[in-house]
Amino acid sequence: MRLRHILGALLLLASLPILAREKAAAWVRVASPHFTIVSNAGAKQARHVAGQLERMRSVFQQTLSGGSADPAAPIIVLAARDDKTFRTLVPEAWLAKGQMERAGQFIRAPEKNYVLLRLDAAGENPFAAIYHEYTHILMHRTNLAVPLWLDEGTAEFYANSRIYSGEAQLGLPDRDYGGLLRRTALLPLSTLFAVDYSSPYYNEETKGSIFYAESWALTHLLMVRGFAEHPSPIQNFLNLTRSGVEPLEAARQAFGAPAQLQKDLGNYVQQGDFHFFRVKAATEVDENSFSGDVLAPGESLATLGDIMVANGRFRDARAALVEALRDDPRNADAATAMGYLELRENHLEEARRWFSEAVRLDARSTYALYYYATMLMESSEGGRPPDEVEKSLRAAIQIDPTFAPASSALATFYAQRAEKLEEAERLGARAVELDPSILAFRLNLAFVLLRRDRPGDAIRVLESALKIVKTPAETEQVNMRLESARRFQEALASRRALPPQNPEVSPPALRRHSEEISPPVLRRRSGESPPEKSGSTPAAPGKSPPARGPRDMLDGTITEVTCSLPTHMDLTLASSAGKFHLHSEDYLKVEYSAVGFEPAGELVPCTGLRGRRARVFFYDLKGRPNEGDLISVELRK
Template identity: 30%
Template sequence: MRRLALIAILVSQAEAAEWVRIATSAFEVYTDAGEETAREALSQIERIHSAFAPMRSRDLPLPARIIVFSSRSEFERTRPSSTAEAFFQSGPERDYIVAHRSVSGNYRVLRHEYVHLALSHSSSRLPLWFEEGTAEFYSTIDISGTRLRIGEPIPDHIRKLQSAGLLEAAVFAAVDRGSPWYSDRDKAGLFYAQCWALVHMMNLAPGYRGRMPVFADKLAAGDPPAQAFHEAFGKNLAAALADAAYYLRRPFRVAHVAWEPSQHEIQAQVERIGRTEAALVIGELLIYSGKPELAEEIYARVEKDGTGSPESVAGSAMIALRRGSTREAMRQFERAIALGSRQASVFFEYAMLLRDSRAEAERYRPLLEQAIAIQPSLAEAQFILGLEYSREGNEEKAVEHYRKAAEILPRQANFWHALALSYHKLGQRELALRCARRTLQAARNPAEMEMAEAAIRLTSNQQVEPERRSGVATPGSWQSSTGDSAIVGQLVRVDCEESEARLHLKTSAGDFILRATRNTRGDVRQLECGVQKPLNVSVGYDAATKEIRRIVFR
């Protein structure tokens, strides 16, 4: 009942409030908090975007949408965790920064999320403490005239550290997104404060600031964080945290930097939008922030109103896809295209459904091409086209698409892995090894780490092995459901039952028995029951039910 109440509130708010939109070439702001809020939020984002330009390796490849809710309660229904006061969310066609009016006036929060957005497209995966500390450090940028002040102290952080002290180095370095030090509000406050203090010292303290570029370069090259830190600063993290404790007792340094302000944001005009467009904006956000059950009702209400827009039909298709309703998803994608959809993700997802069903390439390849014609920055479409060219033996063309995908989303291990293998086949050993190391740096789970380590072993060999089928695993970013666990191993036996099959796999972590059902997606193979000649596979599955969500034969 509570979920239904939340849905009803979200729908009614989208319909009742007066929403406005204001946009520049890189950003658009949607809000129901009034024109002044829209203008100020856009101005702040554009200003830090301009100020941050020298620190970005490239311009943002995707447009960004900033959503500012008028009340905290509305925002809380969309946020990914109870500790978030604002959040950054990536999507296939755009990125999102989401906040509520009571914190949007505190522009430090918006600037913090912008830094996450910029880093997601310009750096490999960073240690969590370094990324959060960097976002906090630059969130204090004070932009005035032609000067920037960077590194203003954050009093709340200082008070927290002075009262609670610093976490030990081993605990601090081990914090990840599932840790209580990141997800519990009280503990997270101390972690964020310590991240900020350490990164502040690394950027501005004598003895550290001159070595920061070395640390950043070593991380970009794929060096392990602990090794990169020691080689850059000549000490380990524990010694640096001891320095930080002393640093906190001294007056804080602030950097002054010359800046040429951009003027293009002042040309933007505010426009009022209807309730349907507002509902679709919220619905799309809910899909990509992991709340499809809330999005589903919003799309259903839009459809019930008789709008029948390509956007609402596409939203219904995305929800069907995430529920595993393949036929319904295909029907809705076809309908959205027939209605004139210009969403690249619609063409891409429809192409992937056809590809998974073993349709002829002539049916799905034009859809992939159409997707990147609409939006060349759709990284997953670039990746799949690269995979198609690689299977045809055209590694030069495959590299072209893999590189584009990795440039857009440098934190996708699958993209670097594919690029490493294609370079290896082309005999470009140095580039292959570099990409294999980037794969390891981007790896997020044991399966990806095993995949990366295998690529490093392969590309470190002076002799180029004969060409064989690529071991590229399908990326999780475009799958409707990959489960919460993943393994890489060999399929050695299939037990056939009435409505499912039980697959026996051998891996470096032990033996597994997993269930293949009608919801399993991925490569299609005709397998006979019984003992199999060992087949290399990558499997995504649900740990609780042992149900396979996706299988890729390698």
């Protein structure tokens, strides 16, 4: 029996990540005016990291011509003292043989920015990784989609900087890159411009080095060449790509003929005489003034577990968070991270329970309130979200009025309920203003505008969203919404052009694509795809459940309603797009509401819907055109 207990303890210990077992290394937290540093390298080193970031921020702030060097979301820097710690937190794909050796990672999330740093990284500039990752933060706070070569090239340009009292030297030459480029054939620019996050040139050690080096050299060349030009060639290039011009053509227009640019880059690399920028800037920072404390084990594990979740290391994250909650069952941050983990693994009921617990533990946690509300919205499955969503999101906004995700989610809540649409538009626009780099904020705002029957404005918002997409999937998502908004615009114009109709004749259908019916509420972080929904509405007895398609919406007149035991309902909606047959296994779970009027008496679905104008929400059924699973019914006057 004793041996069994010992083996069980050893198995539990083996399942924990290294960080959860290392009790000797205390984690400290240092807070400067604009950064929070969490590190296992000691308070002195953590203060130094914060000081370097504050100095770099000061330089950027003084050179941005009135712009802001502060992103909307807070910046949390996890400074790992060595490679051993660093490797327990990065994506597991980075650990595979032949992968690039990295010294830092930027993790973009709607509610926070994580920067993961390795403090023992090799190199002549010990602060290069810090400057590199901070540059990424500033690059990603804009409303521009930046190509990967320029994103990494700019980060490498500023990584090679030195900051002194009263002066900063930016874009110093990188001798390692210069040597590599002089002895290695350059990539064709067409190849360089095509590299994305899945490319071997970004991930593999043998190819990644030349990608980073050439991206740095080309950016350096263009920065120096365009120093006195306003706008600069790089800004012209970004303006062209954001307007839809293909990258090679945009480069030709902004930088000149590709063949000549390739030749110029080769000559620039070979001559080895790289210029840099000398900037007069006040950089005095008192590192000793930063507050600091030693984290309890549960506090540090909650932060580490949250980063592990963001990086997809779910097993390690769960072990760390379980340990954190064992150390302190009232740790709201650990409960929030556990909810986020369950959400990422598509365990929606467990996620909802953990977010509810996090709110109970800390009623002033904006993250917990936000995630709890979005989970409640998720559970409504396109129907009428519960009142508690509004209460939770308003509490988050009251605690932090600059917390953009809560404003965007509340705008979506009102749009889904067809309530307070003017305020919903203001909230949605505020979220975009606070953080223009988040695609979902623009999609949510477009959804609100469609609910206000303003497809033209929604189209303009979606067209602006195309300028910040970063992946083909995001481009496809926005284009689908644009197509739906344009169809809705045409249908709305046709309806308004018609003379008053006989109430027995249904007006033209105002049909929108499902994505406008189920807008994103930003419950996941950047780069994450939403998990598939678990389960579906069961089919009638004796039939295989049909595969659900996307959510959809249709306007028309309900012409037939048939109910059968126990609670089945079949509904036919007539519209200019044809007749649609909708089914519910339980009509008591369908949401019923009225817009613009108060129905007389109690509404009995089986007998009170026939002949009424309505907007219905439903799931399309794959392979069954003009059929769907009913979600909700909005009666219209």
